Amino acid sequence: MRxxxxxxxxxxxxxxxxxPWPLWLAVPMLLMALWWAPLRGPVLALLLGALLCEWQVAQRLAERWPASRHGETRQVTGWVSDLPTSRPGETGAHWRFRLTTDADARAAGLPRQLRVSWYDGPDTLAAASCWQFDLRLRTPRGSHNPGSFDYEGWLFRERLGATASVRDxxxxxxxxxxxxAALLRVRAAWADGLARHLGDHPGTPYLAALSVGDGRGLTDGHWRIFRETGTSHLVVISGLHLALMTGLGFALIRVLWPLWPAAALRLPTPLAGGVGAAVLATAYALMAGFEPPVIRALLVVWLGLWLAWRGGWRQPFRALALIWLVVVAWDPVRLLRPGLWLSFVAVAAIVYLLAFRLRPRPGWRQFVWLQVALGLVMLPLTLGxxxxxxxxxxxxxLVAVPLFMLLTPAALLAGALAQLDAGWVTPVVHGVASAFAAVDAGLRLVTTLGDGVWWQRTPVWAISVLALIGAMLLLAPRGMPGRVLGLLCMVPLLLPRGVERAPLTLTVLDVGQGTAVVARTPHHTLLYDAGPAWTGGFDAGDAVVVPYLQFRGVTRLDRLMLSHADRDHAGGIAAVMAAFPHAERLGADSARPCVAGQRWQWDQVRFEVLHPPAGAGPPGPRRNDQSCVLRIEVGAQAILLxxxxxxxxxxxxxxxxxxxxxxxWLLAPxxxxxxxxxxxxxDAxxxxxxxxxxxxxxxxxHPHPWVVERYARRGIRSWNTAQxxxxxxxxxxxxxxGDPLAWRLNHRRRWHAAAAP
Known part of the structure; x- marks a missing residue:
């Protein structure tokens, strides 16, 4: 374990x-390992981990399209190497897919894997099809904000060396x-068979997701329900599903193998069951796309079966440590995935609780206590x-896990039957889909009973680790000294941390080409503009603004001020109002428009609207000039939005x-x-x-070089969210x-693009 x-x-x-990790550190570490025998193993393991991870990181970074060639158009031949997603466009479908380039393209310096967008493309795009594209290539880069999705990190983890859009x-x-390619075609045909029998049935997305790992039918609404009910892990093929297939395979072979006496004499039934379990789990992983998370789960299954054969599970935590070591060594970059930590901590907690803590109870009571205990253990990690x-x-x-364990094999059977054209198949497939639709309706009903998500300002990791130790202490066997300390360890995690200490904290979010500014006093929060949103694409409200507010522990948005109705300022408003439905609206598209002279005060901070003047009327063709201009004053300092x-x-x-x-302080007009x-x-x-x-x-x-020079000539310091x-x-x-906390400068990792113009 060490x-x-x-x-x-x-x-x-x-x-x-x-x-880059300093390689010269390897010398003193080797000397320490040679000199101090008790630490030799751990020091060498640490050095090996650092060197292996550095090699993997350097490899991925070397594959990236350089910023100096951003926007370059190249002719690229490659094949569609995943199940492409589409949405309706104005003159055709808008597609997104992973493109694997051919050897000639890679020899010319292009990355092996690209994320491609094809706007107004063909009505159909087959998986595993080959194309010769004219692509406009872009270096991996995304918005960089506290609490929001790390798009650059996702591209890095997925080994996507560039993004691109199709020109021809x-x-x-x-x-x-x-x-x-053959496996991808099988998966696509499987998904097409389900669609042919089910059409727009509400259970179709579940069958496709759980049978072939096809999540294209799961909408943002689905994922919101899963987040609010904590059931996302049930619809993403992972260790739980492969463990289920492993158990099912073992049980089937255990029952059927003795019926073949000659084979049973040559290969003992338990060993045959283990082989059958491994085969079924592997087949399921292949049908799920054999993506890295699934590969990781399959490695766990294989190692778990091998350890069971060798008797290694007599020391379960040593077995888990070995499995962890192999999984991390396989791909160290996977440490960046929350799912890896959540799944292993959950498994370790289950082993701890079932093997050492929970006394035997009737089946349903044991399951209830296990769910409650797991919720306590996972709380610090999910908040973190x-x-x-x-x-x-x-x-x-408590209800969904048993249902999904029953319905997942049924989804696989229904998916297999859907490849047939027999008349009796459709009612059977519809029956399974209707069962999933009933589960979906139940999850949606649960979310209507009240606000089921507790948002808390993201704790520092020391607090999360301390709370995790506290949870394990609380679940320790009775009579163990120090159990009461578990409560004290949990206290810092549970304390509210959403209050700002400064009289005013102002955050200009990086929303791309658009605006979103958050102004916070100790007891109030104002959002000035909600960022851009594009049909079927990026929504800054959902991807940046709401996650940032939740990251900062904001549970109440007092006022949403919309400067004007252009999409790059107002696009994210729907997502913001969905998260904060009681926010007071002021400005464009609201019952209370901005008028010069409007004033209010929060804590020690004064707010005043300077523009547009009273009687300006509705926005005309030059609605930019009727934008709400807000002046914020705190003591001797003032801000102009x-x-x-x-x-x-x-x-x-x-x-x-x-x-x-x-x-x-001025937000440039x-x-x-x-x-x-x-x-x-x-000058004014x-x-x-x-x-x-x-x-x-x-x-x-934007910004135009003339304007940048105009400010610089007056000695005014400039900052740019794009940079x-x-x-x-x-x-x-x-x-x-003073200077701000610039997120790209102060919270940069190896995979993040430099703060370059």
Whole structure:
């Protein structure tokens, strides 16, 4: 176990370091191992973990498309190497898929794997089909914010060296061959068979997901239900499903093998059962796509069966440590996946509880206590990884787990039958799908009973680890000294941490080409604009704004102020209002429009709307100039949020002599376009800092070089979310402004792109 811990520590040291691991450290570590015998094994394991992980990380980074060639168009031949997803477009389907490039493309320096978007593409796109594309290639880069999805990290984990969009495409004259392509075609045919028999039946997504790992039919609404009920693990093929197939295979062979006496004499029934279990689990993993998480789970199954054959499970924690060591060594980068930690901690907790803690009870009572105890153990990890936990997960899993264990084999059988065209097949498949639809309806009903998710400001990992130790102490056998300390260990995790200490904390989120600003006082929260959203694509409200607010422990959004109705400012509003339905609306598309002179005060912070003037009327063709302009004042410091105003609105503000315009901090009007930030306006505001909220190398070209130079010529410091990620300032009311916490600079990992313009 010490070796497994040391190996993991070595891998972790590489993954959390923003710079390459210093190889010179290997020399003193080797000397320490040679000199100090008691630490020789752990030190060597730590060194081996660090070196192996560094090699893996360097390999993946070497495959990435360089930023210097971002936007380059190349002709690429490759094949669609996953089940492509689609959504309707204006003149055709919009497709997304993984493209595996051919040997010629790789020899020319292209990555082996690309994530490709094909807008207005053909009506059908076959899995494992070969194409010759003209692709516009982009270096891996995404928004960089506290608490939000790490898109760059996901591309890194999935070994996707670039993203690309299709400019032109011609089918290849040859068919892709090989086992991967053949398996992919089988999975696609399986999914097509289900769709042919079921159509739009609400149970179809469940059958496809659990039989062939096809999650294309699961919508955002499904995933929201799974998060709120803590049942996501039941619809993603993982260790639970492979363990179920393993048990089913073992039971079937155990019953059927003795019926063949000659074979039973040559191969003992328990050993034959183990072989059958391994074969069935492997077949299921292949049908699920043999993706890395499934491979990891299959490794666990194989090792578990091998240890059972060798008698290794007499020491269960040593067996788990060995399995962990093999899984991490197979791919150290998988340590970045929360699922790896959650699954192993859950298994270790189950072993601990069943083997050493829980006394035998009637079956249902044992299962209930196990769910409650698992909920307690998993609480620190779910809060640490996701900033929240489902309060109804133990209850939901109490019912859902047995149902899914019964229905998963039925889904496999239904998927196999769906490949037949016999008339009796459709009613059978419909019956299984209806059972899943009933489960779906039950999960949705549970979520309507109240708010089942507890959102808490993401704790530092020391607090999560301390709480995990506390949970294990609370579940320790009676009579063990120090059990009461478990309660004390849990206290820091449960304390509310959503209150800001500074008089005002201002966060400009990195939402790409758009705007979203969060202003927080000790007891109130304002959101100024909700970021962009594009039909069927990126939604900053769902992907950035709401996760950030949950990450910071915000449970109540007091006011949502929408500067104007352009999609890059208002696109994310639906997701924000769904998460915070009681937020007061002010500005565009609300019953209370912005009018100059509106004022309010929260704590020590004063807010005043400076524009548009009363009587401005509804927005016309130049609605940018009717953006809400908000001035925030705390002590001797002031902030000016300007929306998308352009030169005419700036001139109107200059003519308002009765309202102060000066501010030390300025959000550049209209993202720094050349139609805004006039010299007279800048001179009137006299900012110390200007912030551009823009997309990285976006085709709009914001901020315009003339505007950047105009601010620089006046000695004004500039920051750009496209370059620096989310920007966080704390205002104390005293004169002068320091530098912000720039998320891309201060929370960078090896796989994150540099803060380059």
């Amino acid at each position: 070796w497994a811990a040391a190996f993991t520590l070595g891998c972790g040291a590489v993954l959390i370091n923003p710079n 495409a011609v089918p290849c004259a040859i068919e892709v061959t090989g086992p991967r 990884f996701f900033s929240g936990t489902s309060l109804i997960a133990p209850l939901a899993n 300007t929306g998308d105003i352009e030169a005419p609105a700036e001139q109107a503000l200059l003519r308002q002599s009765d309202r102060p315009l000066a501010a030390q 209209h993202h720094g376009s050349r139609t805004s930030s006039g010299g007279a306006f800048i 505001v006299r900012p110390e800092v200007v912030v551009f909220s823009a997309g990285w190398r976006h085709h709009f070209g 620096h990620g989310a920007l966080i300032w704390q205002f104390d009311g005293q004169p002068g402004l």
